[in-house]
Amino acid sequence: MDKNLRQDAERIISDSIKAVLPDEAVLRALKDFSPGKGRVLLAAAGKAAWQMARAAVEALGHVDGGVVVTKYGHIMGEIPNVSCFEAGHPVPDSNSFAATDRVLSLVRGLSEDDNVLFLLSGGGSALFEKPLIPGDELQDITRQLLACGADITEINTIRKRLSAVKGGRFALACSPARVFSIVLSDIIGDPLDMIASGPACPDSSTCAQAMAIFEKYSLSLSPVALSLLGKETPKALNNVTTRITGSVRELCAAAADSCRRLGYQPVLLTDRLDCEAREAGRFLAAVLCSHVGDSRSLAFIVGGETVVHLTGSGLGGRNQELALAAALGISGINGAAVFSVGSDGTDGPTDAAGGYVDGDTLGELTAKGLVLSAVLKANDAYNGLKAVGGLIITGPTGTNVNDVSVALLRKAGE
Structure with missing residues (x-):
């Protein structure tokens, strides 16, 4: 392993994540929050929920009650x-359901003078859930969607119709109270109704789209679940104000700034990456191969969310698989590295x-007796990378604004 490149990677990762922590983002959004004379109740859901809630309470000084549901x-x-x-993520579990019930109890029976400060971040689709079908059936459908290669928009289009809180239904549960929603975006293009499946946002997806996804991936659904796909979600809400804050664009910009400070010329390829993780890894490796011998040290940056x-039946994740898939293409190239991380840690x-x-x-994989193609076929990137010291471990970061992947090429002699 190239220790200097690995150190550069660690610095870029650290700088990027620090730049998108939700504290300042929440404070910016709260400038538009004017609760008036009623109670202020806080509900927060998602991987960044605790961090967002802490920042909000510190800024407000007091709330009249609140519930946070976040990942283990x-x-x-x-x-x-x-x-x-x-609670459970990416598959909801009994703790997801119980915590969501606590949130619904918190907002039950409110008046039009009351206010719900709703803090939402990625991961909320699994963490914030009250299913309209048995919990074990919802878990099975979620696993089907994750395994078939469906993208996050397709997954959430299905999830909305199987839930009592998604697709704007949570905002209806808060009515007539006013909902002020602060959203940390983890979806490409910031489609508000798809972030955590839009609990406080009118739903733009349709029953026809849901049925098309069901047919596209040959999902196995019970008659009840299938009938729910045909029931329309709320298309208008009059008690919600929303502020989107934080996004993958900021994450990529921070990565570029860090690369520049380390002596690389950053090139943002896209902040809307949306493809198979393996293909993204191979593409980044190919980009580096095209620039071997360049007179500058280069950093190619992409942001977004790939699928696996x-x-x-191995162990891994989309960022690990993306990185490992790049190993063949850059093998033997001095000064070349590819890394990919989820901003939530x-x-x-x-x-x-x-x-x-x-x-x-x-070469290190081969020395360990591992065959790259076999590791990827088994979706066992975690154990493959672990064997060669290639795992990136940050712990929970407190934010969640998609993924960032970087391909570094250090010119000879540096």
Whole structure:
């Protein structure tokens, strides 16, 4: 492993994540929050929910009650007058359902003078859930959607119709109280109704689109679930004000700034990456191959969210698979590295945020008796990268604004 390149990667990752922590983003949005004379109740859902809630309560000084539901391991302490719960992600579990019931109890029976400060971030689709079908059936459908290669918009189009809180239904539950929603975006293009499946946003998707997704991926649904796909979601809400704050664009800009400080010329390829993780990794490797021998040190940056089509039963995540897929293309190239991380600090059902490979990785895998193509076929990027020291582990970061991937090429002699 190239230790200097790995150090550069660690610095870029650290700088990028620090730039998109939600504290300042929440404070900016709260400037438009004017609660008036009624109660202020706080509800927060998503991977960044605890961090957002803490920032909001510190800024406001007091709330009249609140509930946070976030991913396991993401609660960092107590928040005054707020109950905090951890639950399952990316598949909802019984704790997701129980915590959501607590949120619904919090907002039940409110008046038009009351205010609900709703803090939403990525991961909320699994964490904030009250299913209209049995919980185990919803878990099975979620696994089907994750395994078939459906993108996040397709997944959430289905989820909305199987839920009592998604697709604007949570805002209806708060009515007639006013809802002020602060959203940390984790979806390409910031489609408000798709972020965490839009609990407080009118739904732009249609029953016809939901049925098309069902047919496209040959999903196995019960008659009840199938009938729910044909029931329309709210298309208008008159009690919600929303502010989107934070996005993958900011994450990519921060990565570019860090690369520049380290002596690389940054090139933003896209902040709307949306393809198979393996293909993205191979593409970044190909980009580096095209610039070998360049007179400058270069950094090619992409942001967005890839998908993994499961073909095996190994352990990993989309960022780990993206990085590992680049290993063959850059094998033997001095000064070349590819790394990819999730800004929330977790990638798939693992403790890693992502993965790192360089020109030495393929040889190191071979020396360990591992065949790259077999590891990828088994979707076992976690164990493949672990064997060669290629895992990137940050721990929960407190934010969630998509992924960033960087391909570095350091010119000879630097």
